[in-house]
Amino acid sequence: MKAKIFSLLLIFLLFSCKKETYTFNTDWQKISERVQFRESGESLELKSGKFSYKIPHSKLPMKKIVLLNASLVGYFTELGREDRIAGVSSPEYIYSDKVLDLIKEGKIADVGSEQKYNVEKIVALKPDAVITNHIASFENTYDLLKKNGIEVFFLDEYLEQNPLVKSKYLLLFGKLFGMDKASVVRFNEIKSSYDSLKALTSKINEKPLVLANEIYGSQWYMPGGKTQLARLLKDAGGEYILKDNTEDKAVPMSFEEVYVKAKNARFWVNAGNHSTKKSLLMMNPGYQKLDVFNGGKIYSISGREKGSANDFFESGVVRSDLVLKDYIRIFHPQLLPDYQLRYLKELK
Template sequence: MRAPRLKVLLATAAVLVPLVATGCSSSTSTDAGASRDCITDFDASKDYFPDKSTIEDATGFTIDYHRSYQVVTVAEPYPGAEPAKYVLVRCGAPTPKLTGDLAGAPTVQTPIRSMYSGSTTQLPSMAALDRVDVVTGVANADYVSNQQVRDRISEGKVRGYADGTTVKTEDVITGHPDVLVSAGFDDPAYAKIAKAGIPVLADADWLEQSPLGRAEWIKFFAALTGTEKKAADTYSGIKKGYLEVAEKVKGAPKVDVLQGSVFSGKWTRPGGASYSSNLVEAAGGTSPWADDTSTGSLELSLETVIARQSGATVWIINNADINTLKALFAEEPRYRAFTKATSNVWNSTKAVSPSGANDFWERGVLRPDLVLGDLAALIHPELYPSHQFVFYQRLS
């Protein structure tokens, strides 16, 4: 299974002379996308944010408004990191004097016109906000599913800036996007990029264990693009659909769902309080690990899983390398011990491109309503006899 994010590591890069963008000057990027309307007659008493985001379910970031600028705080930019603050100033307004915990905080003129994206999970938000033209760089083009972005890549309007797991630092600096939004991991390259005048902002949506909380990071990108109302409307629709599915299966009997598979000699499955387990639970599934409080992965012996879940009736593997039952049993013949589950195995590989891009790890992050709909239909098919699957397919 390919991780949805690319952890990028710096090999070698030269420190170039810093370039600092200020005010409403045009972007120096050769492939800058969107234009923007800036304040032309600044009034210090005016509120330049008529539409404000309210965070409902996400716990990883907050937005505070100050008439002509916003302060976005990311609680944990990457695992174990201290909170990071970013000051987003409406273009045409003076940059505020930053003191206290804002001293030295990255400052970004908004709406941004060009963004380098560190994770494909960010692209559906930009598409939903009608701001795909802002995306001018992606870490790895092969992993992109969104057709609008793929078209821009083909047209030369979006460049790749990572070589495998290594950020091509000079390419980022010479491209000079308004911002680089990271994939929620630290990297030595970021300090060099920031020193060159390109703010590096952390998208840590993947640390959210709530599916709705993860989807609500669309409001983070709305703050960058000035599309707060569009984000609110989009998220409201997603949340409504998600809660409707959860309510429909609420009264149905819980189904024992087997999750994961053997990897490097250990059965690896999501922790009981993880994002994936929360989705399965909301879809009407359960397991002997339902009360487990870990949010990462559990490593178990195959014998333990067989002993506790040999009667499971549904199996969800989320393994990109397995597309048939024959391949499943070839990987581990002892899987046949799950006599009921092996006739009902599902994998999140319905929307995989020839290059290996899996839309489950891309659009699925923004659309937990669609993911939950798939899960509810495969766990409780009696409730969804005509369901059209988006991300999951049954192995045969």
């Protein structure tokens, strides 16, 4: 009888622990050249850029995270772990309805903005960690948090120039939340979708010339030829006007330089978050001189906006396959005849 009770108790314990498991892997899991992690001794080792961390296994999986930049929210929503967010900065830039509802209900705290973080409120939340992009001018804030026993992890996913690598950050969050298998499955689904979409354009011979971004002041900051956008446009079957450029950052160009290079452009994408061509002209009347403005098609990234929030910079960071799908639908609509644009919007 005692053996039977013990067996039932053991089964109960096994099932009660099933929800949040933590698997160990001593090999480095490489997300990118910038980010990798592995199990070592009693901790999870994480390398992110020039920063290194050791997270005790006793603190995993993490239950409470404070986010200081909205672009990271997409990873939480993709894994269905909005409940792990304890606080956010600048909630006006968050698109997720579920996260916004949790903020309204007081389950997620507003901890200020990049103008001034509320350090006292962050400390009071007692989070397992604060995750943010590294901004040198906020070193004092980071030091204050660390002195109060708060771990600060810097994840600069915006520096990654491969769309799928940004999606792959899901694996790191899966590790932090005890969702290793679920995060691998989700990333593989996104990668498979992206690769299948890319294959659709692999045999396309006619690749339209594409212009991107818009002018600010006297400079048109054009994405370099090795940037994420340049890769997306290539994978979507477009010919980006700076495809031969070797920069992995924005390239400042004069209007005259862009005018010459974009002479035969048929599409203009990522033209800010404008809603109409008239709005675009109000920013710079010179746009009317461009052939693509008069005879081509123009798309902004305003397809999913709510106030100051833009989902292109939230779920779009993670769902590289859906962003690619938008560009394919624009350049080669015959390949996706029933698809409706998600993140991009045609200007009329």
